[in-house]
Amino acid sequence: xxxTLYPRGFLLTxxxxxxxxxxxxxxxxxxxxxxxxxxxLVNPVPPLARPGKPTSKPTDLPSGVLSARLDRGxxxxxxxxxxxxxxxxxxPEILQALRRSLPPGRLPxxxxxxxxxxxxxxxxxxxxxxxxxxxxxxxxDAVGLQPLFYSSGTEAFAASSHAxxxxxxMGLERDPMVDELVTSxxxxxxxxxxxxxxxxxxxxxxxxxxxxxxxKGDRVVRFFPREPHGPVEDWNALVExxxxxLTRSVQMLAREPELAVPLSPDTDYDALLKRNGAGIGxxxxxKAMGVPELPGTLTPRHMSNLYKGNLFNxxxxxxxxxxxxxxRAGTGFGQGFFDYEEADMFYWEHRMPQWxxxxxxxxxxxxxTLSIFNNRRLLVNxxxxxxxxxxxxxxxxxxxxxxxxxxLQGPTSVKMxxxxxxxxxxxxxxxxxxx
Numbered sequence: 439x440x441x442t443l444y445p446r447g448f449l450l451t452x453x454x455x456x457x458x459x460x461x462x463x464x465x466x467x468x469x470x471x472x473x474x475x476x477x478x479l480v481n482p483v484p485p486l487a488r489p490g491k492p493t494s495k496p497t498d499l500p501s502g503v504l505s506a507r508l509d510r511g512x513x514x515x516x517x518x519x520x521x522x523x524x525x526x527x528x529x530p531e532i533l534q535a536l537r538r539s540l541p542p543g544r545l546p547x548x549x550x551x552x553x554x555x556x557x558x559x560x561x562x563x564x565x566x567x568x569x570x571x572x573x574x575x576x577x578x579d580a581v582g583l584q585p586l587f588y589s590s591g592t593e594a595f596a597a598s599s600h601a602x603x604x605x606x607x608m609g610l611e612r613d614p615m616v617d618e619l620v621t622s623x624x625x626x627x628x629x630x631x632x633x634x635x636x637x638x639x640x641x642x643x644x645x646x647x648x649x650x651x652x653x654k655g656d657r658v659v660r661f662f663p664r665e666p667h668g669p670v671e672d673w674n675a676l677v678e679x680x681x682x683x684l685t686r687s688v689q690m691l692a693r694e695p696e697l698a699v700p701l702s703p704d705t706d707y708d709a710l711l712k713r714n715g716a717g718i719g720x721x722x723x724x725k726a727m728g729v730p731e732l733p734g735t736l737t738p739r740h741m742s743n744l745y746k747g748n749l750f751n752x753x754x755x756x757x758x759x760x761x762x763x764x765x766r767a768g769t770g771f772g773q774g775f776f777d778y779e780e781a782d783m784f785y786w787e788h789r790m791p792q793w794x795x796x797x798x799x800x801x802x803x804x805x806x807t808l809s810i811f812n813n814r815r816l817l818v819n820x821x822x823x824x825x826x827x828x829x830x831x832x833x834x835x836x837x838x839x840x841x842x843x844x845x846l847q848g849p850t851s852v853k854m855x856x857x858x859x860x861x862x863x864x865x866x867x868x869x870x871x872x873x
Contacts, residue, residue, distance in 0.1 A: 444600040445802040446502065448517050449479045449607065450567060452574075453594030460607045472505060473513040473569035480517070506533035508540070512571050517599075518564030518584050519694075519808060523686035524815060525559060532560065545573050545652055548664055558662075561687050561813040563798075563806070565599070575659075577650040580814035581718070582791030583798055583807070586645040587637055590656045597651075599799075601637050601644075610639040615757055624748045631793040633745050634761035635768055646769050646787050648814075660770035662814065666777045670822050677833065680819045681840045687810040716811040718786045719820025721828040727869060728862035731825060732781040735772060738762040741784060743869045755872075782821055 449460050457477035461469055468482045480503060504516040514536055522532055539553040540546070546553055557566075557577065563584045567576045576597060578586050588597040589608045598604035605612075616638050619625055635643045645651055648662040670676055723732055723744055733740060741762035742748070748755050766772060771787065772780055798807045811817070823833050838845055 442803070444481060444603050446806060447481045447599045447603060448503075448565075449477075449596060449598040449603065450515075450517075450576075451477050451594060451596035451607075453477075453596065456594050456596050456607055460603075463603075463606060472515060473508075473571070474511040475571070476569050476574075478503065478515070504529045504533055506530075506537045508537060508568075508570070509542070513569050514540070515567045515569065516564055517567070518562060518579070519806065520560045520562035520564045520566075520579070521687065521690045522556070522559045523561055523683050523690055523810075523813070526686070526690070528690070532556065536566075540568060543572075545575055545659070546650070546661065548661065554661060554664065558814040558818075561808070561810060561816075563808055563812065565597075567597075572654070574653040575650050576645070576653065578645055578647065579812055580647060580817060581786065581794065581809070581812045582645070582647040583795045583809060583812055585791065585795045585799060586651075587642055588645065588651060589642045590653075595653055595656075601639060601642060604642060605639040608641070610641050612638055613640050615754075619754055619757075622748075622751060622754060624746060624751065627747065629789070629793045631789070631796065632761075633742070633758045633792075634765035634788070636761050643768075644791065646765075646791055648787060649769055658769055660773065663774065663776050663778050667818050667822050668777070670824075673836075676819060676822065677836045677840055680816060680833065681837045683813065683816055684810050684837065685841065687813070691808060691810070716820065716834065718782060718790065718811075718817050719823075719828055720831055720834065721782065721825055722785045722789075723781045724825065724829055726862065727866040728859070729866060730829070732779075734780065736780045736784055737873075738766065739873055740869075741765070741788070743872050744781075744784065745788075747865075747868055749868065749872055778821065779825070786817070 443464065451457055451460070452475055454477070457469065457479065460477075460479050461467070464479070464481075466482065467479045469477060469479045472478050502518065506514050508514060514533060516529060516533055520529055520532055521527065522535075527535060535556050536553070539550070539556055541550050541553070548554075558580075560579065563579055565576060565578050565584050565586050568574060576586065576588075578584050585599055585601075586597055587599070587601045587604050588595070589604060589610060596604060596608055598607075604610070613636065616632060616636060619632070620630075632638070635646070637644055645658070649658045649660050651657075652659055724730065736744075738759040738761075742755060742758040745758060745762070748758070765788065769787065771783070775783060801807055811820075820833060821828070827833065835846070
């Protein structure tokens with residue numbers, strides 16, 4: 439029964455007591471000591487797997503986990519799936535490249551260019567844990583489609599793919615403000631997710647993209663952006679490069695067993711793109727309001743307005759303002775963004791992990807999910823065009839023309855009828871009035 443709970447889930451802790459409680463809660467999960475002082479628990483089989491087809495031997499690491507040994511009893515773990523379509527590397531090859539690039543005896547810094555180039559090139563849905571004996575740190579995939587919840591309680595540190603499981607293991611209480619939010623009338627309209635770094639439980643946070651978690655220091659460290667993305671110097675070269683990496687991603691993923699490509703019943707390509715990270719390069723919030731630009735610096739109230747249309751519940755509005763104030767401070771949001779626009783980065787670092795990652799996790803009972811757009815280096819390409827080109831989807835459309843032009847002959851829509859224009863007007867009015 440426990441194998442069907444928290445599908446494709448994991449828990450990582452340095453506490454024997456926490457590991458024992460987790461094993462008691464889910465006795466069917468695989469448990470293994472890694473890097474000498476860490477416990478890793480993983481759901482042993484993909485849900486609905488074929489009977490009689492074990493995913494690993496009892497002596498192996500849990501299924502879906504790769505490991506490379508480091509010096510001094512340390513290790514690097516890759517939980518999930520990752521490929522490097524820029525250099526043609528698979529999971530084990532990625533770990534070996536990381537092993538050669540990790541800085542010895544310290545946490546990574548901006549000058550560790552070779553390390554960041556490896557991470558920026560990865561496509562997939564994963565959590566990477568560098569379990570250094572003295573300075574462990576954890577990072578996730580480019581968009582945060584693999585959620586990572588963590589808690590540094592009075593007893594010990596633990597991290598998990600599932601908030602409910604982590605709360606049960608760590609004995610955390612529900613956040614009453616979150617309960618008030620999710621039962622409010624305005625919350626049920628539109629996308630349903632939590633503000634800022636909030637989770638349903640007190641004492642628990644969620645890691646965000648473009649940052650890593652310094653476990654011992656109990657702090658989040660920003661590692662991206664590290665430099666300006668700069669203007670587009672050669673449009674045709676940008677299209678060719680972006681189309682090429684998408685093609686190589688599909689080719690590499692096609693080597694995986696039992697690969698399935700879903701065909702969405704929604705023929706609106708806007709709906710298709712915004713579910714997998716490609717919306718990051720499409721000036722999402724400008725589109726939503728029908729405006730050519732948004733404020734260069736987003737205040738916590740701006741973020742609250744982009745998050746939810748709450749005009750009348752001022753108590754919850756002030757609380758979400760506080761959540762986003764904490765979000766800016768806790769992740770270093772807006773610090774050293776160079777020519778990256780905050781509205782684009784807010785969509786990337788808040789909406790995609792808080793909504794996109796959790797909505798994908800809802801499907802883990804049936805299948806694993808990968809997105810070929812979930813690649814930081816590719817996302818930089820998508821953000822390079824001028825805002826007007828991003829609003830008009832110029833790069834996306836040119837990539838489609840280069841790869842499969844017949845797709846654009848199908849019944850697609852940009853949703854600009856009367857109803858859509860009224861919605862844009864209301865979004866624009868609300869953002870300005872409630873600021």
